[in-house]
Structures are given as structure tokens and as C-alpha cells.
Amino acid sequence: MKKIILAGYMASGKTTTGSLAALTLGLKHYDLDTLMERHTAKSIPQLFTEKGEVYFRKTEHELLKTILDTGDSFVLSLGGGTPCYANNHLFLRRDDVVSVYLRAGIDELVKRLQGNTAYRPQVAGQDGGTFREFVAKHLFDRSWYYYQAKHIINVDDKTPGAVVEQIIQLVS
Ligand SMILES: Nc1ncnc2c1ncn2[C@@H]1O[C@H](COP(=O)(O)OP(=O)(O)O)[C@@H](O)[C@H]1O
Ligand SMILES: O=C(O)C1=C[C@@H](OP(=O)(O)O)[C@@H](O)[C@H](O)C1
Numbered sequence: 001m002k003k004i005i006l007a008g009y010m011a012s013g014k015t016t017t018g019s020l021a022a023l024t025l026g027l028k029h030y031d032l033d034t035l036m037e038r039h040t041a042k043s044i045p046q047l048f049t050e051k052g053e054v055y056f057r058k059t060e061h062e063l064l065k066t067i068l069d070t071g072d073s074f075v076l077s078l079g080g081g082t083p084c085y086a087n088n089h090l091f092l093r094r095d096d097v098v099s100v101y102l103r104a105g106i107d108e109l110v111k112r113l114q115g116n117t118a119y120r121p122q123v124a125g126q127d128g129g130t131f132r133e134f135v136a137k138h139l140f141d142r143s144w145y146y147y148q149a150k151h152i153i154n155v156d157d158k159t160p161g162a163v164v165e166q167i168i169q170l171v172s
């Protein structure tokens with residue numbers, strides 16, 4: 001039984017690729033953000049504004065532990081910050097986990113995030129002149145955690161389908 005976990009910065013394609021990979025592999029797809037919203041009955045932005053990031057990260061860790069403690073196989077799309085808090089990066093090393101860092105370049109991330117930040121409190125309203133610098137620094141600060149994944153797939157200039165093909169090669 002394998003648990004496929006996708007990690008990476010915001011807009012690296014974890015949700016999109018995870019959904020397609022699960023469909024292709026005939027596995028359940030879990031998106032940690034979606035599970036957070038269902039569990040709390042609040043949107044991601046509401047969680048950050050009403051409950052704060054400490055609550056968000058604590059709840060995110062507890063949900064992640066619960067999912068991983070089931071015996072199921074699945075594809076799990078993390079949130080961009082998940083590996084960076086509460087020692088969640090250790091989950092990426094488990095024997096029953098195939099963890100993948102979807103590595104996107106700064107320019108690709110900025111392109112995908114432009115005009116797509118409203119639902120991402122960490123970058124909401126930051127897509128202005130200093131946005132590229134913000135993303136570059138934030139990615140630099142987080143990279144160590146993303147590199148705890150067992151595998152790396154470069155996603156620049158690849159369709160979601162092409163990324164899924166590489167994920168399938170990892171689990172075949
Ligand atoms: N391989 C890809 N090529 C181009 N755009 C992509 C690719 N994967 C995802 N996207 C787009 O990037 C944005 C963020 O994708 P999403 O799956 O939400 O990323 P994440 O869950 O990592 O934040 C969406 O607009 C999505 O359509
Ligand atoms: O990078 C982050 O800290 C976050 C990324 C988001 O997920 P996506 O990476 O799917 O946008 C979501 O978990 C929340 O806005 C926090």
C-alpha cells in the first residue's frame with residue numbers, strides 16, 4: 001500500500017496534479033486544504049484571519065497525522081506550507097510514503113500566482129512590484145523542507161499530464 005504525497009510551493013501544481021494522478025492510478029485523492037475547510041467549516045482565508053496561523057498549522061498537522069495513520073493508499077496534495085511546520089517534513093520520509101517535491105522555478109510560480117493570490121493568505125495582495133522578490137525569498141526559506149521529499153519532479157514547461165506520467169514511473 002502506498003501513500004503518494006505531493007509537496008511544493010504555492011501554485012506548483014499539487015492540487016491539480018494530485019487529482020489527475022489519483023484518477024489515473026485509481027486511488028483516492030485528498031487535498032489537505034479541502035480537508036481543512038471541511039473539518040473547520042471555514043475557508044482557508046477565514047482560518048488565517050479568524051483563527052490565525054498557529055491554529056491553522058496545529059490543525060493541519062493533526063489532520064495530516066490522522067490521514068497518514070489510516071492504512072489506505074491515496075494521493076495527498078499538501079498545502080505549500082505543510083512540510084515547513086510541526087515537523088511535518090518527517091512524514092515525507094516514512095517507509096509507506098512516496099513523497100514528491102513538485103519543483104517549479106520562481107518565474108513559473110510568479111506567473112501562475114499572478115492574479116491568483118486571493119485564496120492564498122500568505123501572498124494575498126502581494127502580486128505587485130516586489131512580488132517576485134517575495135516569492136524568491138519565501139521559496140529559499142522553505143526549500144530545505146521541500147527537499148526532504150524522496151523524489152523531485154521539475155514541473156516547469158510540463159503539462160499536468162506529463163508530471164503525472166513521471167509520478168506513475170515513481171510508483172510502478
Ligand atoms: N503543469 C502545469 N502547467 C501549467 N499550469 C499549471 C500546472 N499545474 C497547475 N497549474 C496551474 O497553476 C495554478 C495552481 O495550481 P494548483 O494545483 O492549485 O497548485 P497548488 O495546489 O500547488 O497551489 C492553477 O491555476 C493551475 O491550473
Ligand atoms: O504556502 C502556504 O503557507 C499555504 C499554501 C496554501 O496551499 P496551496 O499551496 O495549495 O496554495 C494553503 O495551505 C494556505 O494558503 C497556506
Ligand SMILES: [Mg+2]
Nearest residue numbers: 014015033077
Ligand atoms: Mg493546492
